Amino acid sequence: MADSPALELRGITKRFGALVANNSVDFELKRGEIHALLGENGAGKSTLMNVLYGLHQPDEGQILLDGEPVTIDSPRRAIGLGIGMVHQHFMLVPVMTVAENLVLGAEPRSGLLLDYKGAANRVRELSQQFGLAVDPDAKVEDIGVGTQQRVEILRALFRGAKVLVLDEPTAVLTPQEAQDLFVVLRRLTEQGTSVVFISHKLNEVLDIADRVTVLRRGEKIDTVSTEGATERSLAGLMVGREVLLRVEKPEQTLGEPLLTLEGVSAEDDRGLPAVNDVSLEVRAGEIVGLAGVDANGQSELIEAIMGLRAPTAGTITVDGKDVTHCGPRDTLAAGVSHIAEDRHRRGLVLEFDLAENLCLREYKTPAFSTRGFLSPSKMVTRARKLLKEFDVRGGEPETRAGSLSGGNQQKVVIARELTADPKVIIAAQPTRGLDVGAIEFVHRRLVEERDRGKAVLLVSLELEEVRSLSDRVLVIYEGRIVTELPPESSEEDFGVYMTGGGRDERAA
Amino acid sequence: MSALPDDELPPNMTVASRAAVYLRSGGFVAPLITVLVAFLAGGLVVLATGHNPIETYQAIFKGTGFNWVFPWLSEDDRTIAALALQQTLITTTPLILTGLAVAFAFRCGLFNIGGQGQYIVGSILAVWVGSSFDGMPALLHIVVAILAGILSGAAWAGIAGLLKAVTGTNEVITTIMLNWIAIWVGVWLFGLGGPLQNDDPTRVDVPVSNDVLAGAKLPVFWGDAQLQGLHIGIFIALAALVVFWVLLNRTTLGYEVRAVGFSPDAAEASGINVRRNYILVMAICGAFAGLGGALDVMGWQFRIATNDIPANQLAFFGIAVALLGRNTAIGTLLGALLFAGLINGTSTRNLDPSVFEPQLATNLTYMIQGLVVLLISTDVLVVYLLRLRRRRRTQAVAA
Numbered sequence: 027m028a029d030s031p032a033l034e035l036r037g038i039t040k041r042f043g044a045l046v047a048n049n050s051v052d053f054e055l056k057r058g059e060i061h062a063l064l065g066e067n068g069a070g071k072s073t074l075m076n077v078l079y080g081l082h083q084p085d086e087g088q089i090l091l092d093g094e095p096v097t098i099d100s101p102r103r104a105i106g107l108g109i110g111m112v113h114q115h116f117m118l119v120p121v122m123t124v125a126e127n128l129v130l131g132a133e134p135r136s137g138l139l140l141d142y143k144g145a146a147n148r149v150r151e152l153s154q155q156f157g158l159a160v161d162p163d164a165k166v167e168d169i170g171v172g173t174q175q176r177v178e179i180l181r182a183l184f185r186g187a188k189v190l191v192l193d194e195p196t197a198v199l200t201p202q203e204a205q206d207l208f209v210v211l212r213r214l215t216e217q218g219t220s221v222v223f224i225s226h227k228l229n230e231v232l233d234i235a236d237r238v239t240v241l242r243r244g245e246k247i248d249t250v251s252t253e254g255a256t257e258r259s260l261a262g263l264m265v266g267r268e269v270l271l272r273v274e275k276p277e278q279t280l281g282e283p284l285l286t287l288e289g290v291s292a293e294d295d296r297g298l299p300a301v302n303d304v305s306l307e308v309r310a311g312e313i314v315g316l317a318g319v320d321a322n323g324q325s326e327l328i329e330a331i332m333g334l335r336a337p338t339a340g341t342i343t344v345d346g347k348d349v350t351h352c353g354p355r356d357t358l359a360a361g362v363s364h365i366a367e368d369r370h371r372r373g374l375v376l377e378f379d380l381a382e383n384l385c386l387r388e389y390k391t392p393a394f395s396t397r398g399f400l401s402p403s404k405m406v407t408r409a410r411k412l413l414k415e416f417d418v419r420g421g422e423p424e425t426r427a428g429s430l431s432g433g434n435q436q437k438v439v440i441a442r443e444l445t446a447d448p449k450v451i452i453a454a455q456p457t458r459g460l461d462v463g464a465i466e467f468v469h470r471r472l473v474e475e476r477d478r479g480k481a482v483l484l485v486s487l488e489l490e491e492v493r494s495l496s497d498r499v500l501v502i503y504e505g506r507i508v509t510e511l512p513p514e515s516s517e518e519d520f521g522v523y524m525t526g527g528g529r530d531e532r533a534a
Numbered sequence: 535m536s537a538l539p540d541d542e543l544p545p546n547m548t549v550a551s552r553a554a555v556y557l558r559s560g561g562f563v564a565p566l567i568t569v570l571v572a573f574l575a576g577g578l579v580v581l582a583t584g585h586n587p588i589e590t591y592q593a594i595f596k597g598t599g600f601n602w603v604f605p606w607l608s609e610d611d612r613t614i615a616a617l618a619l620q621q622t623l624i625t626t627t628p629l630i631l632t633g634l635a636v637a638f639a640f641r642c643g644l645f646n647i648g649g650q651g652q653y654i655v656g657s658i659l660a661v662w663v664g665s666s667f668d669g670m671p672a673l674l675h676i677v678v679a680i681l682a683g684i685l686s687g688a689a690w691a692g693i694a695g696l697l698k699a700v701t702g703t704n705e706v707i708t709t710i711m712l713n714w715i716a717i718w719v720g721v722w723l724f725g726l727g728g729p730l731q732n733d734d735p736t737r738v739d740v741p742v743s744n745d746v747l748a749g750a751k752l753p754v755f756w757g758d759a760q761l762q763g764l765h766i767g768i769f770i771a772l773a774a775l776v777v778f779w780v781l782l783n784r785t786t787l788g789y790e791v792r793a794v795g796f797s798p799d800a801a802e803a804s805g806i807n808v809r810r811n812y813i814l815v816m817a818i819c820g821a822f823a824g825l826g827g828a829l830d831v832m833g834w835q836f837r838i839a840t841n842d843i844p845a846n847q848l849a850f851f852g853i854a855v856a857l858l859g860r861n862t863a864i865g866t867l868l869g870a871l872l873f874a875g876l877i878n879g880t881s882t883r884n885l886d887p888s889v890f891e892p893q894l895a896t897n898l899t900y901m902i903q904g905l906v907v908l909l910i911s912t913d914v915l916v917v918y919l920l921r922l923r924r925r926r927r928t929q930a931v932a933a
Binding site: 332334353354355356357358359364366371372373374375376377378382385386387389390395398399400402 | 783784785786787788789792793796797799800801802803804805806807
């Protein structure tokens with residue numbers, strides 16, 4: 027008994043019609059181990075975890091808990107068997123307290139009423155036992171994202187989880203919060219909990235996991251110990267070929283300033299100040315990174331530049347032309363390309379086919395229309411050429427954009443925006459949700475544009491991405507540019523400024 | 535950092551733009567099932583009233599005149615069928631146009647409930663032009679009257695578009711309000727002592743307009759002009775279907791309309807002027823509906839009686855036509871034929887009274903219309919719930 031692993035998946039096969047999502051996958055989780063599950067989008071990680079959590083039934087294969095074969099036909103059953111899952115999107119009720127959320131569905135009662143005191147005490151016990159500091163009486167809407175995640179973990183433990191599955195847990199955290207999470211996870215494993223850690227981020231996996239199982243196209247490629255593994259070796263396993271993790275950046279040739287912001291301010295949708303007196307300059311041949319935690323005015327700043335949001339103060343200039351009060355069309359025409367942060371919302375018309383999507387900027391030009399009449403054949407011809415050039419897979423010009431995978435959708439956006447031959451490129455979260463291979467592609471294209479004398483403003487929540495791509499980095503906090511740092515600066519330095527710490531230090 | 539499910543809809547869509555996505559062009563199975571179920575449910579009601587549903591439907595079918603196409607019909611039957619079919623096609627004409635008025639809006643993510651008002655305004659202007667300007671050359675007179683109907687309908691709907699673009703007012707509300715304004719303006723204009731009441735001394739106590747002059751009447755090409763034969767308006771409506779298709783699929787305007795309909799945010803980010811599109815689209819919708827009104831008064835009504843203005847339900851049938859036709863040109867044509875057939879097949883004049891009381895049969899039309907709309911809404915709801923469920927699932931363990 028004691029020797030058997032906490033969890034074992036044997037030869038799990040799951041088919042959806044002709045698609046084999048999991049092909050005879052083996053997975054073993056030792057007691058007290060942190061085991062990372064690594065793979066590109068569509069590699070079969072979600073299917074495997076859905077099988078484990080009782081959302082899918084495997085076509086073949088066996089699940090063993092503590093050496094005993096079990097059948098898991100529902101999430102309820104999974105919870106009953108001691109499997110806990112922390113989703114990427116938290117399932118907490120914002121207006122309830124931590125204690126109330128924790129006991130939701132299994133409330134301790136005194137008579138007909140909720141035994142709130144008992145619940146709160148239970149929370150205190152648990153948080154003490156596992157060293158997860160949370161205030162049971164705080165309302166969930168008032169606590170930070172990192173703490174909310176702890177509540178989710180606590181809830182799983184409260185329900186008796188021995189196996190904890192964490193789905194991309196660091197995606198929503200700052201670097202500091204991620205470090206805190208790792209401390210918590212280590213403490214949990216010391217007490218015998220086993221953890222499955224799903225991630226895209228190689229450095230994290232190396233940091234926290236004991237072993238890594240890599241999936242590719244539904245098959246298990248390998249399980250390796252993180253000892254001796256490198257980011258490069260893991261990436262190679264994931265993608266099946268050599269991957270350039272560090273972007274090769276040739277020597278820089280700086281030119282004229284192409285994008286200039288002077289004292290730009292803007293308000294958010296509620297009319298509150300979101301961008302405060304931002305001045306910046308992006309010159310030809312450089313990538314300027316804008317680092318910051320989510321919701322610190324990045325989106326509003328981009329919208330102000332693109333003419334999607336009217337600035338309340340300041341001027342925006344593109345290659346000497348004042349575009350402060352231009353709408354989107356004139357801003358685009360002035361030579362700005364926009365890789366939108368949410369490609370589903372702004373980047374693509376998902377119901378349009380690829381040929382139509384690729385023409386969104388140029389459908390009115392003589393190349394694609396004459397006197398208001400479209401030339402579908404020209405649109406298709408051009409689309410076919412671009413799809414090939416930008417290596418968009420799984421799509422013909424007639425394919426609906428919504429049916430492509432995220433990486434290929436992003437390639438379509440990039441194809442459209444870069445072929446417009448812009449002077450300035452606003453790249454917002456350009457690799458969000460993409461896998462390693464697609465990220466490499468996007469990074470390479472952005473650097474190429476830089477080398478061709480374009481001015482690139484890179485806005486990303488991924489500090490790693492900002493640091494590796496940018497020539498210089500501005501840090502935005504609460505709508506202000508708080509500092510400029512060289513990309514080589516340490517993650518800690520960035521973290522301090524990104525969370526507003528730098529200002530106090532300077533003031534002191 | 536996991537990818538969102540591929541089919542996730544863009545956020546903050548309006549109800550109408552959601553419907554535009556769900557009721558995507560193409561696919562005829564679902565509408566067919568919708569109609570079949572509606573007829574089946576209608577049949578049960580007929581059964582409950584103690585009639586034979588199969589005989590009733592057969593009688594209704596005969597009443598539509600669609601049996602005219604059957605080669606085995608006897609000479610006598612064919613003559614009767616021809617008369618019925620002419621009536622059905624006369625009704626098809628405005629149904630196509632009010633259907634297009636709804637469909638075009640839907641494709642831009644707008645819900646135009648104002649077809650009725652736009653139709654009324656179009657008919658008012660057409661009847662005024664058609665009954666004035668005595669001595670104008672016939673062809674010119676027809677063209678001017680039709681143009682008056684088109685432009686007035688466009689202007690009327692354009693008000694709703696303008697309000698939506700400038701103040702963000704919901705077009706559903708404004709188009710309904712504009713319907714009532716159009717109705718009561720019409721009643722006032724042609725009512726007793728109204729400025730456009732007829733100036734025939736023998737009809738001073740009749741609240742109707744002047745008659746459309748002979749030169750402005752649309753030529754009848756099938757049947758007897760004196761007995762309400764089929765006028766050429768049906769060809770104009772068919773041409774409007776072609777215009778609709780070309781406009782939507784082959785012009786930069788239609789490209790913008792569809793982009794705005796599917797995703798206003800993506801359209802705006804690409805430099806498309808969303809507000810301008812709202813105004814233009816509503817105006818074009820109004821043009822279709824206004825044309826429908828003009829063709830009716832110039833083709834067979836020849837005058838407007840105040841009683842008929844609020845009673846006219848054609849534009850509401852137009853909503854069902856567009857929904858059933860999935861907002862496509864061909865679908866709108868088929869939907870219009872179906873509803874025109876129902877309206878005429880159950881009319882007192884065409885339904886065999888020995889099978890089903892005609893005064894009750896009209897209710898059958900409304901019932902089937904209601905069932906179609908209801909079933910389409912359920913269809914939308916079912917698709918929506920399915921997607922929601924799938925999205926929850928993919929989100930639950932997205933890796």
